[in-house]
Amino acid sequence: MNRLTNVPTRPGAASSRHGAAPTVPAQVAPNAAVVAPNASTTAPAAAAVPPTAATTAPTTSAPAAPGVHMRLDAQAARKGAAPAFAPSARQQPVLDVRHIEKVYGARGNLTRALVDVSFTVMKGDFVGIMGASGSGKSTLLNCVSTIDAVTSGNVLVMGEDVTKLKSSKLTRFRREQLGFIFQDSNLLDTLTARENIALPLTISHVPAKEVLSRVEEVAGRLGIHETLDKYPYQLSGGQQQRVAAARALVTDPAIIMADEPTGALDSKNARLLLESFEAMNKSYQATVLMVTHDSFAASYTHRVLFIRDGRIFTELRRGDSTRQEFFERIMEVVAMMGGEGSDAL
Numbered sequence: 651m652n653r654l655t656n657v658p659t660r661p662g663a664a665s666s667r668h669g670a671a672p673t674v675p676a677q678v679a680p681n682a683a684v685v686a687p688n689a690s691t692t693a694p695a696a697a698a699v700p701p702t703a704a705t706t707a708p709t710t711s712a713p714a715a716p717g718v719h720m721r722l723d724a725q726a727a728r729k730g731a732a733p734a735f736a737p738s739a740r741q742q743p744v745l746d747v748r749h750i751e752k753v754y755g756a757r758g759n760l761t762r763a764l765v766d767v768s769f770t771v772m773k774g775d776f777v778g779i780m781g782a783s784g785s786g787k788s789t790l791l792n793c794v795s796t797i798d799a800v801t802s803g804n805v806l807v808m809g810e811d812v813t814k815l816k817s818s819k820l821t822r823f824r825r826e827q828l829g830f831i832f833q834d835s836n837l838l839d840t841l842t843a844r845e846n847i848a849l850p851l852t853i854s855h856v857p858a859k860e861v862l863s864r865v866e867e868v869a870g871r872l873g874i875h876e877t878l879d880k881y882p883y884q885l886s887g888g889q890q891q892r893v894a895a896a897r898a899l900v901t902d903p904a905i906i907m908a909d910e911p912t913g914a915l916d917s918k919n920a921r922l923l924l925e926s927f928e929a930m931n932k933s934y935q936a937t938v939l940m941v942t943h944d945s946f947a948a949s950y951t952h953r954v955l956f957i958r959d960g961r962i963f964t965e966l967r968r969g970d971s972t973r974q975e976f977f978e979r980i981m982e983v984v985a986m987m988g989g990e991g992s993d994a995l
């Protein structure tokens with residue numbers, strides 16, 4: 651029942667951080683587990699907490715938060731996938747990052763880009779990653795997505811240690827489990843928005859009727875219907891990013907990774923994109939990891955990991971706070987970490 655798709659990747663990111671991002675075909679499996687959505691977000695709101703307390707504690711055995719309903723994933727249901735209500739499936743984190751380290755360079759010129767980073771992410775969580783320039787945010791995303799190899803430590807996605815995968819399995823893992831949204835939308839210029847979104851499914855021989863209905867559905871959820879028959883050059887940067895979000899979502903990946911997705915957008919388009927992320931997260935239980943400099947963008951998430959000098963400095967959980975309250979708490983941490991107290995680190 652695998653659905654097939656393609657995912658834009660950044661090959662060679664380890665060696666060239668500024669390389670263009672071509673698209674490659676990929677194969678995507680339906681999300682295997684249906685678990686408590688946003689389990690972490692219903693935890694009591696906490697002030698900034700030390701990483702040892704909040705970010706490194708294993709959450710695999712944590713019970714689902716009260717009031718969280720087990721929901722049959724709409725897409726799994728549509729596909730006829732078996733509902734995964736087994737307790738083990740419910741409890742398994744989508745992502746389990748264990749003590750990862752990343753060292754760049756050779757002896758005498760080493761950069762410790764990541765230092766003992768551990769955290770877990772449950773299905774349906776929306777996690778922000780913040781930190782100053784050079785603190786290791788992109789390295790973290792690249793290591794989690796296997797675009798870059800960790801120096802040590804483990805990254806488990808749906809229970810599988812992806813640091814152990816060899817080339818063909820690695821490629822398959824990226825194709826099946828990940829969706830990417832970058833600062834530059836990387837849409838193909840010669841295809842309309844509809845074709846760009848459909849491409850992953852089309853390449854993978856998903857029946858045309860299903861492709862059409864899936865694209866329509868995702869476009870409807872993200873409010874981009876009016877863009878579907880336009881080419882990327884006819885779209886604003888914000889519209890392009892929303893199309894890129896739809897393209898990442900249409901394959902139903904285990905995790906959607908976004909690196910500074912609002913970085914090139916004005917505030918109105920940034921807000922629209924963030925609302926699209928919220929919609930992805932709410933409607934599809936999409937699990938999203940989003941790197942951002944922007945406290946406003948981070949306030950849309952459920953949880954923010956703050957990185958400093960390659961380490962998780964602290965973590966904030968939104969809990970029951972409003973977005974405005976969460977924004978203020980994020981700003982406090984930004985200021986505490988030596989940011990200017992403005993909206994960015």
Ligand SMILES: Nc1ncnc2c1ncn2[C@@H]1O[C@H](COP(=O)(O)OP(=O)(O)OP(=O)(O)O)[C@@H](O)[C@H]1O
Nearest residue numbers: 664665667754761763782783784785786787788789
């Ligand atoms: N391919 C690489 N080779 C050598 N050093 C690297 C490489 N990629 C990243 N680094 C270094 O690792 C550290 C973390 O970089 P990273 O790109 O993760 O930062 P970032 O938090 O994403 O910054 P920004 O906000 O500017 O994007 C930096 O010191 C950077 O110079």
Ligand SMILES: [Mg+2]
Nearest residue numbers: 787788789909
């Ligand atoms: Mg970066």
